[in-house]
Amino acid sequence: MREHLTFPLGDFTTQHGATLRGAHLAYTTYGELNAAKSNVIVYPTWYSGRHWDNEWLIGSGMALDPDEYFIIVPNMLGNGLSSSPSNTPPPYDRARFPRITVYDQIEAQHKLVTEEFGIERIALVTGWSMGAGQTFQWAVSYPEMVERIAPFCGSPRTSLHNKVFLEGVKAALTADAVFNGGWYDEGKWPTTGLRALARVYAGWGFSQAFYWEKEYEKLGYTSLEDFLVGFWEGFFLDGRDPNNLLSMLWTWQNGDIGLTPGFDGNTEAALGSIKATTLDMPAEKDLYFPPEDEAWAVSHIPGAELRVIPGIWGHFAGGGSSPKDTEFIDTGIKELLAKPGGLA
Amino acid sequence: MREHLTFPLGDFTTQHGATLRGAHLAYTTYGELNAAKSNVIVYPTWYSGRHWDNEWLIGSGMALDPDEYFIIVPNMLGNGLSSSPSNTPPPYDRARFPRITVYDQIEAQHKLVTEEFGIERIALVTGWSMGAGQTFQWAVSYPEMVERIAPFCGSPRTSLHNKVFLEGVKAALTADAVFNGGWYDEGKWPTTGLRALARVYAGWGFSQAFYWEKEYEKLGYTSLEDFLVGFWEGFFLDGRDPNNLLSMLWTWQNGDIGLTPGFDGNTEAALGSIKATTLDMPAEKDLYFPPEDEAWAVSHIPGAELRVIPGIWGHFAGGGSSPKDTEFIDTGIKELLAKPGGLA
Numbered sequence: 001m002r003e004h005l006t007f008p009l010g011d012f013t014t015q016h017g018a019t020l021r022g023a024h025l026a027y028t029t030y031g032e033l034n035a036a037k038s039n040v041i042v043y044p045t046w047y048s049g050r051h052w053d054n055e056w057l058i059g060s061g062m063a064l065d066p067d068e069y070f071i072i073v074p075n076m077l078g079n080g081l082s083s084s085p086s087n088t089p090p091p092y093d094r095a096r097f098p099r100i101t102v103y104d105q106i107e108a109q110h111k112l113v114t115e116e117f118g119i120e121r122i123a124l125v126t127g128w129s130m131g132a133g134q135t136f137q138w139a140v141s142y143p144e145m146v147e148r149i150a151p152f153c154g155s156p157r158t159s160l161h162n163k164v165f166l167e168g169v170k171a172a173l174t175a176d177a178v179f180n181g182g183w184y185d186e187g188k189w190p191t192t193g194l195r196a197l198a199r200v201y202a203g204w205g206f207s208q209a210f211y212w213e214k215e216y217e218k219l220g221y222t223s224l225e226d227f228l229v230g231f232w233e234g235f236f237l238d239g240r241d242p243n244n245l246l247s248m249l250w251t252w253q254n255g256d257i258g259l260t261p262g263f264d265g266n267t268e269a270a271l272g273s274i275k276a277t278t279l280d281m282p283a284e285k286d287l288y289f290p291p292e293d294e295a296w297a298v299s300h301i302p303g304a305e306l307r308v309i310p311g312i313w314g315h316f317a318g319g320g321s322s323p324k325d326t327e328f329i330d331t332g333i334k335e336l337l338a339k340p341g342g343l344a
Numbered sequence: 345m346r347e348h349l350t351f352p353l354g355d356f357t358t359q360h361g362a363t364l365r366g367a368h369l370a371y372t373t374y375g376e377l378n379a380a381k382s383n384v385i386v387y388p389t390w391y392s393g394r395h396w397d398n399e400w401l402i403g404s405g406m407a408l409d410p411d412e413y414f415i416i417v418p419n420m421l422g423n424g425l426s427s428s429p430s431n432t433p434p435p436y437d438r439a440r441f442p443r444i445t446v447y448d449q450i451e452a453q454h455k456l457v458t459e460e461f462g463i464e465r466i467a468l469v470t471g472w473s474m475g476a477g478q479t480f481q482w483a484v485s486y487p488e489m490v491e492r493i494a495p496f497c498g499s500p501r502t503s504l505h506n507k508v509f510l511e512g513v514k515a516a517l518t519a520d521a522v523f524n525g526g527w528y529d530e531g532k533w534p535t536t537g538l539r540a541l542a543r544v545y546a547g548w549g550f551s552q553a554f555y556w557e558k559e560y561e562k563l564g565y566t567s568l569e570d571f572l573v574g575f576w577e578g579f580f581l582d583g584r585d586p587n588n589l590l591s592m593l594w595t596w597q598n599g600d601i602g603l604t605p606g607f608d609g610n611t612e613a614a615l616g617s618i619k620a621t622t623l624d625m626p627a628e629k630d631l632y633f634p635p636e637d638e639a640w641a642v643s644h645i646p647g648a649e650l651r652v653i654p655g656i657w658g659h660f661a662g663g664g665s666s667p668k669d670t671e672f673i674d675t676g677i678k679e680l681l682a683k684p685g686g687l688a
Contacts, residue, residue: 161547193519195519210505211503
């Protein structure tokens with residue numbers, strides 16, 4: 001796992017009015033910034049992901065080629081590496097960590113990109129899932145700066161059904177009394193709740209057909225229960241702090257580019273303001289970011305293209321473990337990078 | 345709510361070898377049994393449903409017309425009215441209630457139908473969801489007795505994905521320590537766990553598009569949260585005993601007509617043995633009984649018809665609250681009843 005760098009955000013005031021004093025972004029970079037500062041890609045993380053979880057889409061010969069591009073991967077606020085419930089000192093620690101919007105995430109990343117590197121133009125923003133939400137937000141918050149966006153398996157506004165799915169995830173975790181309103185002891189995590197959360201998530205992450213075809217066997221899991229324990233419970237027990245998970249969940253549930261200052265909740269208007277050349281890639285059988293939602297989104301973005309990732313992997317088509325889906329996404333991004341940026 | 349009648353099952357031995365001494369089925373009937381005993385419809389209940397929850401599909405002028413048919417609605421074992429964890433005396437009470445298979449359910453119902461009423465032929469078995477599973481099981485357990493089946497929004501075998509969905513439901517409930525392995529006090533139910541279960545279920549019961557269209561507003565709910573609390577939490581807090589819910593959940597997760605004695609786990613062979621004229625009606629956007637699974641099932645049942653309920657209600661298309669879906673189902677059953685039975 002690659003070490004991260006730390007960018008001090010100073011006193012970071014959130015959209016909802018809290019101020020995180022001495023906040024920071026953890027990030028990493030791949031490749032070299034060229035002299036013209038014209039080869040920049042920003043690639044935000046997803047729900048509970050860390051910068052190293054994005055590396056599957058980066059490599060020589062791929063669209064995100066560090067031989068050509070300077071790729072910045074900022075960790076989301078709340079993910080445990082950037083300022084989060086788990087690493088913020090009192091009084092904004094743990095259950096008191098302030099609510100962070102997707103808009104806030106991009107404000108923090110914008111500070112990093114401009115103040116640390118003096119970057120004025122971004123060739124591409126891309127990301128999976130909540131990373132896709134951040135991608136849309138970049139294009140709305142900084143339309144004169146972002147040339148192209150390639151969100152995949154995500155949306156510019158969290159749908160009502162998606163919010164309900166997340167309510168189930170949250171309720172399963174917090175039903176464990178050990179959670180104690182977020183004031184669990186450091187040494188005593190609500191593991192029953194985390195395991196319950198994992199089992200709830202398991203139904204959503206992959207499609208019905210993925211399970212019907214026992215696709216998990218190809219990943220090395222020896223039974224359905226082995227997949228539930230080995231993959232899903234293992235995933236959420238792997239150092240994922242419950243308060244961090246709930247912080248990012250709040251960000252996700254409240255994702256909506258229409259809440260960007262100036263748009264007064266009008267998501268369609270925010271979509272219409274996007275100047276970046278857009279390739280939106282939902283997955284055919286994604287159960288919480290269904291492709292029809294993105295058909296709606298794309299219909300409001302000037303010149304945008306919708307390209308559905310075919311197959312049975314559902315949301316995890318964008319997670320990097322399905323070679324043919326990875327190839328599909330990589331090809332899409334290559335083609336997007338070959339096009340003129342929307343600001344050209 | 346209509347009172348129920350009680351049929352004593354005597355000492356009822358389950359497929360897994362437990363014996364419920366002095367077990368009983370709670371049931372009700374509509375209409376009159378004719379002299380030839382040729383006008384019988386059996387209409388089993390669904391997950392946590394009671395006989396009165398089936399009444400929306402019964403009425404003068406409908407397919408299930410009590411002026412014409414003798415309609416028997418047996419309550420599932422485990423639903424709180426028939427023998428269940430909540431009403432069985434020690435030692436098989438509560439968390440010790442034995443595991444009941446779908447096969448067991450139909451054995452109990454067969455005793456009722458034959459011993460109480462002397463019925464030898466059933467014109468139709470129909471049911472929603474787990475009621476559909478029992479419908480398939482009737483046709484496999486008693487192929488010489490069942491003339492027609494109309495399962496809707498259900499399946500002959502619980503799919504792996506459906507099992508995973510139910511794992512999430514179960515994990516949310518049991519994450520509440522008050523549940524205490526099923527040994528909670530009568531006066532102290534794990535309501536936090538029940539509410540969590542309800543929120544998990546909420547994402548699955550209706551489709552993504554149902555929420556996108558805010559269809560719940562047409563049902564009188566004033567916001568998404570009002571629907572989650574008012575409908576979903578209210579639903580599961582309405583006297584639904586947690587052990588009963590888990591008993592029925594086990595039955596559901598382990599549903600498979602291939603486990604009928606004689607088929608050795610071969611579901612396709614069990615489907616192939618069905619002699620009843622079959623109309624299988626899954627709902628277009630059902631998230632846990634998707635129509636493609638039923639296309640598979642129907643392909644193995646001689647002469648069976650697949651007819652997909654169109655629209656955005658998902659699984660609850662078959663719950664009786666969507667007038668156009670109810671009409672679709674009713675029309676399908678009318679047409680099925682007009683056809684010769686498979687034993688003709």
